[in-house]
Amino acid sequence: MADSIVSSIVSDVVSQLAKLLIEEAAFLHGVKGQVEWVKTELKRMEGFLEDAESKRRADRRVENWIREIRDVAYEVEDIIDTVNFMAEQQRRRRGFMGSFSRYCPQPCGLISQHKIGSKIDEIKEKICGISEGAERYGINASLGESKAEKSSDRDDTLQAMRRFPPHFFDETDVIGFEDDKKQLLKHLLDSDNRILCVISIVGMGGLGKTTLARKVHNDPAIREHFDTFAWVSVSQNYRVIELLKEIMKKVMGLKRKRETTTGITLEDLEQMGEEEVRERLVDFLRDKRYLVVMDDVWTVDVWRQVEQVLPNGNNGSRILLTTRKIEVARHAEPRIPPHELQHLNDTESLELFRRKAFPPNEDVPTELRELIQQLARRCGGLPLALVVLGGLLSRKDRSYDTWSKVAQSTNWQSHGEGQECLSILGLSYNDLPYQLKPCFLYITAFPEDSIISVSKLVRLWIAEGFILEEQRQTMEDTARDWLDELVHRCMIQVVERSGAYGRVKSIRIHDMFRDFGLLGARKDGFLHICSGDMAVSDGISSHRVVFHNRINDRVVDSSPHLRTLLGFNLILTNVGRFLSGLNSLRVLDLEGATDLEELPKQIGNMIHLRYLGLRNTDLKRLPSSIGRLLNLQTLDVRDTQILWLPKSFWKIPTLRHVYINMPMFVSAPISGDHKNLQALRIACTKYWVVALAFTEMAYERKFSESFGKSLDKMDSLLSFSMSVFKTELPTDISAHGRHLQKLRSLYLRGSFQQQQLPDITQFPPNLTKLILISSHLEQDPMPVLEKLPNLRLLELCGAYDGKSMSCSAGGFPRLQHLILACLNDLEEWRVEVGAMPRLTHLTFHWCGMLKMLPEGLQHVTTVRELKLIDMPREFSDKVRSDDGYKVRHIPSIIIKKEFPPEIF
Numbered sequence: 001m002a003d004s005i006v007s008s009i010v011s012d013v014v015s016q017l018a019k020l021l022i023e024e025a026a027f028l029h030g031v032k033g034q035v036e037w038v039k040t041e042l043k044r045m046e047g048f049l050e051d052a053e054s055k056r057r058a059d060r061r062v063e064n065w066i067r068e069i070r071d072v073a074y075e076v077e078d079i080i081d082t083v084n085f086m087a088e089q090q091r092r093r094r095g096f097m098g099s100f101s102r103y104c105p106q107p108c109g110l111i112s113q114h115k116i117g118s119k120i121d122e123i124k125e126k127i128c129g130i131s132e133g134a135e136r137y138g139i140n141a142s143l144g145e146s147k148a149e150k151s152s153d154r155d156d157t158l159q160a161m162r163r164f165p166p167h168f169f170d171e172t173d174v175i176g177f178e179d180d181k182k183q184l185l186k187h188l189l190d191s192d193n194r195i196l197c198v199i200s201i202v203g204m205g206g207l208g209k210t211t212l213a214r215k216v217h218n219d220p221a222i223r224e225h226f227d228t229f230a231w232v233s234v235s236q237n238y239r240v241i242e243l244l245k246e247i248m249k250k251v252m253g254l255k256r257k258r259e260t261t262t263g264i265t266l267e268d269l270e271q272m273g274e275e276e277v278r279e280r281l282v283d284f285l286r287d288k289r290y291l292v293v294m295d296d297v298w299t300v301d302v303w304r305q306v307e308q309v310l311p312n313g314n315n316g317s318r319i320l321l322t323t324r325k326i327e328v329a330r331h332a333e334p335r336i337p338p339h340e341l342q343h344l345n346d347t348e349s350l351e352l353f354r355r356k357a358f359p360p361n362e363d364v365p366t367e368l369r370e371l372i373q374q375l376a377r378r379c380g381g382l383p384l385a386l387v388v389l390g391g392l393l394s395r396k397d398r399s400y401d402t403w404s405k406v407a408q409s410t411n412w413q414s415h416g417e418g419q420e421c422l423s424i425l426g427l428s429y430n431d432l433p434y435q436l437k438p439c440f441l442y443i444t445a446f447p448e449d450s451i452i453s454v455s456k457l458v459r460l461w462i463a464e465g466f467i468l469e470e471q472r473q474t475m476e477d478t479a480r481d482w483l484d485e486l487v488h489r490c491m492i493q494v495v496e497r498s499g500a501y502g503r504v505k506s507i508r509i510h511d512m513f514r515d516f517g518l519l520g521a522r523k524d525g526f527l528h529i530c531s532g533d534m535a536v537s538d539g540i541s542s543h544r545v546v547f548h549n550r551i552n553d554r555v556v557d558s559s560p561h562l563r564t565l566l567g568f569n570l571i572l573t574n575v576g577r578f579l580s581g582l583n584s585l586r587v588l589d590l591e592g593a594t595d596l597e598e599l600p601k602q603i604g605n606m607i608h609l610r611y612l613g614l615r616n617t618d619l620k621r622l623p624s625s626i627g628r629l630l631n632l633q634t635l636d637v638r639d640t641q642i643l644w645l646p647k648s649f650w651k652i653p654t655l656r657h658v659y660i661n662m663p664m665f666v667s668a669p670i671s672g673d674h675k676n677l678q679a680l681r682i683a684c685t686k687y688w689v690v691a692l693a694f695t696e697m698a699y700e701r702k703f704s705e706s707f708g709k710s711l712d713k714m715d716s717l718l719s720f721s722m723s724v725f726k727t728e729l730p731t732d733i734s735a736h737g738r739h740l741q742k743l744r745s746l747y748l749r750g751s752f753q754q755q756q757l758p759d760i761t762q763f764p765p766n767l768t769k770l771i772l773i774s775s776h777l778e779q780d781p782m783p784v785l786e787k788l789p790n791l792r793l794l795e796l797c798g799a800y801d802g803k804s805m806s807c808s809a810g811g812f813p814r815l816q817h818l819i820l821a822c823l824n825d826l827e828e829w830r831v832e833v834g835a836m837p838r839l840t841h842l843t844f845h846w847c848g849m850l851k852m853l854p855e856g857l858q859h860v861t862t863v864r865e866l867k868l869i870d871m872p873r874e875f876s877d878k879v880r881s882d883d884g885y886k887v888r889h890i891p892s893i894i895i896k897k898e899f900p901p902e903i904f
Contacts, residue, residue, distance in 0.1 A: 005441070005526050006070045007049040008434050012465050013073045014043050016080050024087050031117045038076060038120060041127050045069055067525060067541075068130050072123060074543060074563065077465065078584060079119055081608045081631050086116070088630045088653060175352040175383075176344045177212050184216050184339060188291070188318050189225055196312035198303075198319040200329030203341030205512050206384035206421040209322040210295055212341065216320065217293055223896035226291040226318075228252075233449030234297045235511070239549075240305045241274045242569070247309070248281050251290060253898075270594065281309040289315045296449060296511070297323045303332045343381025350376045352383060356390025356490060367400045375407055384510060385421040391490030392428045406431075425516045428489060436482050438466050440491060441526055443509050444517035445546045447568050451495050451506050454483060456613075459634045459657050463587050463611035464564065474718075476678055480504075499817030499841060500745065500769035500793035530555060544587075551578050560584070563608075567593055576600035589613035591636070604628040615639055615659070627651060633676075635659065638683060643667065650674075659683075662724060670710035677714050681721040681747075717743055723773075724750035740764040749773040755801075760787045768792045768814075775799040786811030786835070795819040803827045803849075807856075809834035821845035831856030843867040845898070852878060858886040865892040 017039040021032065028035060049066070180201075187199045201209045216222060217231060230250035232243055248254070254266045269277070292310060297303065303321070310319065323329055329338035344352065353376040358364060364372060375393075379385035396402050409427060432440060439461055446452050458479040461467050467475045467482070480503060486492045487504060491513060495506040509517075521527040528542035530552060540555060544564035547555075550571055556562070556578045563586045570593040579588075583605050589612075590596060596617040603609075604625025610633045612626070619640040626632075627648025634657040635649075645664035650671045658677065662684035711717075717740055722729065729750045743764035748771070752758070755778040768790050772781070777800045785794060786807055792814055803825055809832040812818075816838055820826070826847055831854040839860050844850065844867070852875070857863070866887055868876050876895050879887060887893060 005438050005524060006066050006073070007046060008438050008466070009070060009073045009077075010042050010046045010049065011435075012468060013076050013080070014039055014046065015468055016077065016465075017042075020080055020083060024083055028083065028116075031120055034117065034120045034124065038123060038127065041131070042073065042076065045130075065130065065134055068126075068133075070525070072126050072130065074561075075123055075126075078608060079116065079123070082119075083116060085607045085630050092651070175355070176348040177208065177215060180212055180339065180341065181215055181219070184212070184320070185219065185221065187336065188216065188320065189221060191316065194314050194316050196310065196314075196317050196319070197336060198321055198329075198333035199336060200332060200338040201320070201322045201341060202324070202326050202329050202338045204324060204382075206382040206510075207341045207343070208383040209324075209341060211383070213293055213295060213320055213322050217291070220894050220896070222291065223894070225289070225316075227288045227897070228285075228290045229292075230290070231293045231295065233295045234302055235448045236298045237448070237548075238302060240302075241277065243302075243306060244274065244277045244281060244309060245269055245272070247292060247306075248277055248284075251281075251288070251292075252284060278309045282311050285309075285317070286311045286313055287315075288313070288317070290317045291320065292318075293320045293322075295322050297321055297328055297332075298325065300328055300331045303328065307332075344383060344386070345381065346373075346377060349379060349381055349386055352376075352386045353379070353390045356387045357393045365398050368398065368403060371400065371403055371407065375403075378407075379424065380421075382421050384512065385424045387490040388421075388428050389424050391488060392424075392431055395431075395485075395489060421512060422516065425513055428491060429516070429520075432489075433485075435466070436485060438464075438526065439479075439482050440486060441517050441521045442466070443486075443492065443507075444514045444521055445527055445529065445544070445566055446509075447548065448511055448514060449508065451508055453506055454480070454504050457507075458483070460587060460589070460611060462656070463633055465586070474678065476718075483507075498769075498793070499819075553578055556582065563587070565589070567591075570594070570596075572596045576602070579603065582606065583608070585609055587611040587613075590617060591615040593617050599623055601625045607631065610634070610654075612636070622646065624648065630654065633657065637661070637664070638681070647671070670714075673713045675716055677717055679719040680714070680717060681719075683721070683723045711740060715739070715741060719743070719745040721745075721747035722749070723747075728753055741766065743767060745769040747771045747773075748775070751776050755779070757781050757784045760784050763788060766790055771795040771797070772799040773797045776801050778802065780805050782807050782811070789813060791815055793817040793819075795821070796823065797821040797845075798823070801825050804830070806830040806832075807835040808832050812836045813838070815839055817841045817843075819843040819845065820847055823847045824849060826850050829854045831860065833859045836860055838862055840864045841867075843869065844871055845869040846871075848872055850875060853883045853886050855886065858889070861889050863890050865894065866890050868893075868895045869898045871895075 017035060021028065021035060021039070049069070184199060184201070187197070201213055203209050217229070223229075228251045230247045232246045232250070234243065248269060249266065252264070254264065254269055264280075272280075290310075294302075294306070310317075319332070321329065321332055326338055326340070350373060353372060354364065357372065375389060376386065379389060393403060393406060396406065406427070429437070429440065442461065442464065443452065443457070458476055461479050461482075462475050467479045469475055470478055483492075483504060487494055487507075492507045492509050494504050495508055497503065498505050518527070518529065522529070522542070525541045525543070527544045527546065528540045529546040529548070530540075540559055543561060544566075545555065545559065545562055546566045546568070547570060548568050551567070556565075560581050561584055562582055563584055565582065565585060565588050567590045570590060572590070572593050572595050575590075575596055575598075579600060580602060582588075585606050586608050588606070588609060591613045592615070594617075596614070597620050599614075599619070599622060601623040602625075603623060604627075606629065608631055609629050610631050612629070612632060612634065613636045615636045616639040619637065619642055621644060622637070622642055624646040626635075627646045630652055631654055632652050633654055635655070636657070636659040638659045638661075640661070642661065643663040645660060645668040647668045649668060653672075653674075654676060655674055656676050657679045659679075659681040660683075662682055665682050720740070720743060729748055729752055741764070744766060746764065746767055746769065750773075752775055755776060757777065757779070767788055770785070770788070770791060770793070772795070774797070775781075776798070780802055781796065781800055782805055785791065791812065794812075794815060794817070796819070798821070800823055805823075805826060805828070807830070811832075812835060815836050818836070818839060818841070820829075820843070822845070824847070827849050828851065833856055835856065837860075839862055842857075842863055842865070846869070848871075850871075866879075868879065879893070879895075
């Protein structure tokens, strides 16, 4: 793995150097020749790296050589960021005279150049030493210099990916589970057995236990039968208190900073001890018919500790448990035999393999028919092996020679326990384009069985430097292309897609793929994961470290070279201490850390920092020194208590993703041009009393004065979100919205002026996603919104207070998803023939006064799914009976209970 990872690093650094030589030529005056030399040498080394993997396992010298190149590449990247930082500082000092003095080096500039020159000299010595050592020990002779992949090759790779249309299936659309599902549903819905029962699914890794459990959990009959649900992933490294809190969060529907009918919030839950959690869970579940899914249980002890809080109310509650160990299942429920998953037979294996390897309507070439039967059989009936191999071959030419090479490239001899799966996982990884390998390995940093936000993952990839800038599209779009490639190859699983674009919103990775990736990532020094209590005496060689639960100070102290620090479920005691000296960090993500109330001012010394994630912490302030982070791309301080933002923050030219709250924005309105800004979210919450008082006093005077001018300068903005409370949305949003030519997504929470929408000409012209919450419009919004030509998703939640609503013929020409929620006064919705010709998903949620479905819905034949969530029983019964003719063309109708959407 190392050669491909380091090759990617070196290639990216060479590209960055080329860009630096062009954009900062004046600043590099005097050291330009040295930079050119470094670029040339790295380019030469890049060629040798392509042949290194086959040699490194047998020759330790090659492995050490690869590591030395990696470390030098990182040092060069530090210099690039430093040059950009110093050059931007100089531009600020010069101010108005910047253009005049561009070619007249100032004393401070000469000092900076001297420092850069000295550092480059050190790197030149290291490169010379690496080259001399390679010659001395014959490493160069053993490696053939190959042609390094250029940016044009990268473009060709992307184009080749796009030539293959996405034809993958959701993980729930698999073969051979129908009979299994029926048997499980029979046990779960058995009305004659009212005592609490445990139903277990048992099977080896890769057989599809979790997939089957998810199919059952999401079945409409299950969703109607039970009052409340919880899905918890247990895995091998579990903590009982965390499991119990997760169950409590799910069954009670707890939200952050929002009370439910139970009177508690997520913040309250986080402060509870184990005994209080147990008591509250027992009290809450005692009278409920509940379903708790415990996925991936490894030991009997887990069940012993959890079963105490799951009361038997004699009402048909159930536990659905998945495990690889039959003794765990038998201990949990001696009365009901475990449901043991079987391997797929040859027919089922071939069908699943075909689904993944070929588009639905494509015939299998005659010359491949016998070969694909052989390949399917070699997967040993394991669904995971079949879908991964099928995903791999779906990206190949449909030729016998190409597929035959894949068949011959791995050892198919079965050793049991899913070894076929491991061989195929390795084959699939090795076949990835070299740029995509670090992207895949990075996913393994997230906790086992976690659901990963794609938007966050994309921001992290960009901050890490995995994604290079292209002229044809944004880095965000390129990153999503790479992510789609991993999905197409079935190396990651899709959890949710967006309604507006059909893009992936969240993913997960199978634990076998994660284990495989972690092994290589740690061995090659790409990523190191440790718990807070692990003993590390000499630090770690990796430049990226992930901590779970607690930070290990000794690891941090002995690893000043760290470029990435990710934390999950951290408890921080002295944040200033462990951040001290980590001035090489590119990524610092402490999302969800407890006891984090203040950052040290020394964070301003992290001049390379590109990603600062502080979401969902107790942070109360940011130091003014963050204005010195001139390479920063992402700041995420959602769900914190910060009320103030340094004005210098908006002078950072590299900002791409900014997530702040309204008090912070009012304290420091946007200033300057932000040509790189892609996403801006300004949030407010009614629970911050102090913040509200501050916001309302300053809102009209300060916010409205500057906001419109700011919007005009953010012409690259793709996503904008704003939430206000006890005040109206500024008129500038509509008055300047038409200038946001690239804006795709708009989220507005709050009321409009005069309780009506602005004219259609005031909306961004390319809007594809629009969410309006708590707008309390008095006029029907549909006549305006249906004229948006590119709108694909529309959600109206508490947005309209009228009794009737109407969609006219030809309206909403591209709308695919429509969500109507908490329209508490809506009694009638009319849909004319020809309206919404592309609608595929329609959802009603808590619209208690709506009397019936619109007559015109029967003519919207494109609808594939209708959801009725917490609608009155009379309404749901009518859909099943009298209104049945309006929905008979809809293949999926889901009626379920759920917690109300979050509105003011």
